[in-house]
Amino acid sequence: MPRRYLQASKMRDKNEKNQVDIFKSVKSEAITELTPEILETSLDLITESEVLKDIPIFGIGFKGYSLYQKITESFFTKKLLKFLFELKDIELTHREKFINELESRKETNKAGEKLLITLNRLNDDEKATFIGRLFKKTIIGKLEYNDFIRLTHIIDNAYIEDLKLLENNYHLGRIDDDVKSNLHQIGLIKQSISDIKREKQMQIRIGGKGEDIQPKLIYSINEIGSKFIEFGFN
Known part of the structure; x- marks a missing residue:
C-alpha cells in the first residue's frame, strides 16, 4: 500500500478511535463521580485521579454537557406532557x-x-x-x-x-x-x-x-x- 494511503488510513483510524472515546466518555458511568472540585483541579492532578483514570481527558469537558442534557431532557418531557394533557x-x-x-x-x-x-x-x-x-x-x-x-x-x-x-x-x-x-x-x-x-x-x-x-x-x-x-x- 502506498505510504500516503497508509498514513490516511491511520489518520482515519485515529479519528474514529478518538470519536468513540469521546462518546464513551459522555455516556460513561464514571461521569457521575465527577465533582466541581475535580473540574477545578489542575490538569496534571486530574490525569493522576483514580476517579478519572478510565475517562479520556476530553471527556471531562462533557461532564457539564451530560448534566445539561439530563436537565433539558427532563424539562422537555415536562413540556411535552403539559401539551398533551x-x-x-x-x-x-x-x-x-x-x-x-x-x-x-x-x-x-x-x-x-x-x-x-x-x-x-x-x-x-x-x-x-x-x-x-x-x-x-x-x-x-x-x-x-x-x-x-x-x-x-x-x-x-x-x-x-x-x-x-x-x-x-x-x-x-x-x-x-x-x-x-x-x-x-x-x-x-x-x-x-x-x-x-x-x-x-x-x-x-x-x-x-x-x-x-x-x-x-x-x-x-x-x-x-x-x-x-x-x-x-x-
Whole structure:
C-alpha cells in the first residue's frame, strides 16, 4: 500500500478511535463521580485521579454537557406532557382524523416535527400549556391552523408573565405601557397615536383651553390577540 494511503488510513483510524472515546466518555458511568472540585483541579492532578483514570481527558469537558442534557431532557418531557394533557379529552378518532388530514397537506409537511422543535425550545413549561390549549381548539375546529402556528411563534417569543396579564383582559386594564410595548412587539396588540385634534375638542368641551396636548401611544388588542385571550386560557 502506498505510504500516503497508509498514513490516511491511520489518520482515519485515529479519528474514529478518538470519536468513540469521546462518546464513551459522555455516556460513561464514571461521569457521575465527577465533582466541581475535580473540574477545578489542575490538569496534571486530574490525569493522576483514580476517579478519572478510565475517562479520556476530553471527556471531562462533557461532564457539564451530560448534566445539561439530563436537565433539558427532563424539562422537555415536562413540556411535552403539559401539551398533551390539554388534548386528553378529545376523542381519539377525532385526533387521528385531524392529524392525518394535517399531514396530508403539502403546506404543513413535517408539522409534527416543527411542533416538537418549538416545544423543545420553549423557556417555560407554562407556555406548553398555552400551546396545548390552542392546539385543542384547532383540532375541534374553533381555531384555524395558520392562526395556531402564528400564536405558537408568538408564545415562543413572549415573556410568560406578560401573557398571563391578558387573561379575560380584552381592554388591557392594569397593564403598564412597558408591558403593552412588549406585547405589541410580539404581535398580540396594536399601537396607534392619539388624535390630538379630538382631544383638544374634548378638553374645550369640558371647560379647558385645549392647550399643551401631546400625542401619546394608544394600545388595543388586535385580532390574533383576541384569539389568544379567547382560546389560550381554557
